[in-house]
Structure formats: structure tokens, C-alpha cells
Amino acid sequence: MKTNRLKQFALIAFMALGLTACSDDDNNNAQPDNTIAGIASRTTNLSSLVAALNRAELTGVLSGSGNFTVFAPTNDAFAAFLSANGFADVNAVPVPVLRNLLLNHVIGTEIASSAIPPAVYVSTLSPINSTTGAPTISMFVQKIGTTVTINGGASNGGTTVATADIDASNGVIHVVNNVIAIPTVVNHVVANPQFDTLQAVVTSGATGAFGDQSAVLAALNGLTAAAPATVFAPDNAAFTAATTGTGFAVGATPAQVSRVLQYHVTVAGNVRSNQLTNNQSIPMITNPVQNTTVILGSGTVDIRDTANNLARVNQADVQCSNGVIHGVNRVLQPQL
Numbered sequence: 001m002k003t004n005r006l007k008q009f010a011l012i013a014f015m016a017l018g019l020t021a022c023s024d025d026d027n028n029n030a031q032p033d034n035t036i037a038g039i040a041s042r043t044t045n046l047s048s049l050v051a052a053l054n055r056a057e058l059t060g061v062l063s064g065s066g067n068f069t070v071f072a073p074t075n076d077a078f079a080a081f082l083s084a085n086g087f088a089d090v091n092a093v094p095v096p097v098l099r100n101l102l103l104n105h106v107i108g109t110e111i112a113s114s115a116i117p118p119a120v121y122v123s124t125l126s127p128i129n130s131t132t133g134a135p136t137i138s139m140f141v142q143k144i145g146t147t148v149t150i151n152g153g154a155s156n157g158g159t160t161v162a163t164a165d166i167d168a169s170n171g172v173i174h175v176v177n178n179v180i181a182i183p184t185v186v187n188h189v190v191a192n193p194q195f196d197t198l199q200a201v202v203t204s205g206a207t208g209a210f211g212d213q214s215a216v217l218a219a220l221n222g223l224t225a226a227a228p229a230t231v232f233a234p235d236n237a238a239f240t241a242a243t244t245g246t247g248f249a250v251g252a253t254p255a256q257v258s259r260v261l262q263y264h265v266t267v268a269g270n271v272r273s274n275q276l277t278n279n280q281s282i283p284m285i286t287n288p289v290q291n292t293t294v295i296l297g298s299g300t301v302d303i304r305d306t307a308n309n310l311a312r313v314n315q316a317d318v319q320c321s322n323g324v325i326h327g328v329n330r331v332l333q334p335q336l
Contacts, residue, residue: 034169037063048078056099067110068171073179081179110171113164116143138319140191152191157181185320197239211254216261223322228270234331242331262286263334273316305332
């Protein structure tokens with residue numbers, strides 16, 4: 001009997017050791033979390049991002065299924081953001097503010113750096129308000145050589161990619177050296193080189209070629225999420241045509257230039273292209289108010305001015321925090 005008990009004890013001990021060994025093997029063979037959230041949690045220089053994701057309750061999104069592109073700010077980038085905005089740490093940032101800011105760094109598709117064209121607008125996951133189905137903020141991505149710049153770079157509230165193409169099971173991470181601010185109308189005008197002339201006109205000083213347009217700039221800077229505007233933004237070629245040769249704005253006085261600029265901003269709020277209707281009359285912020293007219297074609301949107309000219313919308317729905325921009329190929333002509 002004693003011998004049998006010893007055999008039974010030895011057998012139990014052996015089985016216990018075997019189970020322990022199997023458990024250890026299972027732990028050793030466990031696959032690492034290669035989701036975006038998992039990789040970030042193992043990257044020392046992204047610990048502030050991880051803390052921010054946890055506070056904003058977004059870790060689950062970036063550790064789940066899907067295909068995302070995340071522009072991930074470094075710890076130094078977060079430290080600079082917190083200092084500039086008077087926050088002691090990530091926990092001091094209000095959760096709604098932090099959540100929208102972080103979502104402004106996320107795109108709902110996977111985009112490798114090699115797939116980025118010279119210039120493109122993409123939609124982030126950051127909504128403009130809490131309304132169900134609200135439009136999301138646009139991001140302007142530009143690539144020159146191997147350098148990828150977001151929203152015009154750090155000086156314009158954007159950033160530059162420092163380390164590209166960290167592959168994850170649910171997307172890709174591009175490490176960036178600045179926290180990306182949610183862009184305003186003015187930010188998006190500055191970011192896109194196709195609006196360089198518009199920027200030059202709006203920022204023209206008293207001694208500039210277009211006279212002092214500071215009042216127009218102040219009006220654009222004064223737009224808010226609660227009181228947004230829609231801007232029809234002429235590209236560089238459009239301004240060249242209007243201000244040279246037989247262009248209607250040749251020789252315009254500063255006051256007339258102001259009226260031309262005002263004639264590209266509607267008081268109707270944040271009007272996206274799918275909200276425009278054929279023959280819709282849109283009041284602009286000229287004083288007195290002058291209207292433009294929407295002309296819808298088969299897949300086209302044109303804006304008719306007071307001189308019966310048509311400006312084609314060639315870049316629709318650039319969504320900003322305080323309004324939306326529609327790029328057009330002609331400077332709209334008001335009654336001067």
C-alpha cells in the first residue's frame with residue numbers, strides 16, 4: 001500500500017511539473033500585441049501618446065480591427081503642446097478636447113509613405129461637433145522627395161513625419177515631431193501652396209500690392225465652430241488671370257479688393273458640397289450683401305458671379321474647425 005501511495009504521489013508531481021512546463025511554454029509562445037496601440041505601448045518615445053489614448057478612451061479603437069494611419073507625436077511633441085497650452089500633464093487636458101485632438105491624428109485607411117502623392121487632402125476621424133454623422137476635419141498631406149509634411153508644418157499647427165511606416169496588424173504608424181492642431185480656415189489656406197496668392201492678398205499690408213486687407217483677415221480669424229463660414233478659395237492661376245492682362249481686378253483699389261475677397265465668403269454657415277442645390281442663391285459677406293448662384297452639372301459644381309461668369313469647384317469640402325473651403329478655378333467678380 002505504501003509503495004502504491006508513493007507511486008501515486010510521484011505521478012501527481014510529474015503531472016504537475018508537466019502542466020507547469022506547458023503553461024510556461026504557452027506564455028513564451030504568446031504572440032505580442034502588434035496593433036497600433038500595442039506597438040505604441042512598447043515604444044518608449046510614445047508613452048505620452050499612450051497615456052493620452054488611455055485618458056481619451058481611444059486605446060480600444062487602435063487595438064481593435066480595422067486599417068488606420070496614425071501620425072504619432074513623440075513625448076517631446078506632447079511636452080511642447082502641454083507647455084504651450086498651459087497644461088501640467090496629459091491628465092489636465094479636458095477629455096473631449098483631448099479626444100478630438102487625438103482623432104485629428106488618425107485616418108480611417110492605411111496609407112504607407114510610398115503611397116502618398118505630392119499633395120492630397122484626407123479626412124481624419126475628428127468630427128467638427130458632437131452631432132451624429134458630423135463631418136470630420138480635413139488634413140493636407142504634402143510630400144516633397146521623401147519628406148512628408150502635414151498641414152503646412154509645425155509653424156502652421158502641423159508637423160513633419162520623422163519616422164515613417166511602422167507596420168502594425170491594424171494599420172501603420174508614422175511618428176511625427178509635433179502635435180497636430182485642429183486646422184482653421186486660415187490654417188488650411190496657408191497649408192496648401194495652391195492658395196499662396198490668396199494668402200498673399202489677404203495678408204497684404206497697407207504698402208502691399210493689394211492694400212491693407214487686415215479687416216478681411218481678422219474676419220476669417222474670427223470665425224468659430226459656433227459661427228462658421230464657407231469660403232470659395234480661388235487658386236493661384238485664378239488670381240493670375242484676374243489681376244493681369246485684361247483681368248477684371250487689374251487696377252482695383254484696396255476697397256475693391258476687399259469687396260472681391262468678401263465675395264468669396266458666405267454668411268450661410270458650414271455648407272458642404274452635398275448641401276448645395278441647383279440654382280441656389282448664396283449671400284456673401286459684402287456690404288451690401290451680394291449673392292452668388294450654384295449651378296450643378298453632372299458631377300460638377302459651378303458658382304456663378306454677378307458678371308455671369310462660372311467658377312468651377314475643383315477641390316470640394318476642405319473641412320476646417322470653423323468652416324469649410326471649396327477651391328475654385330476663377331476669382332468671383334462682384335459689383336465693384
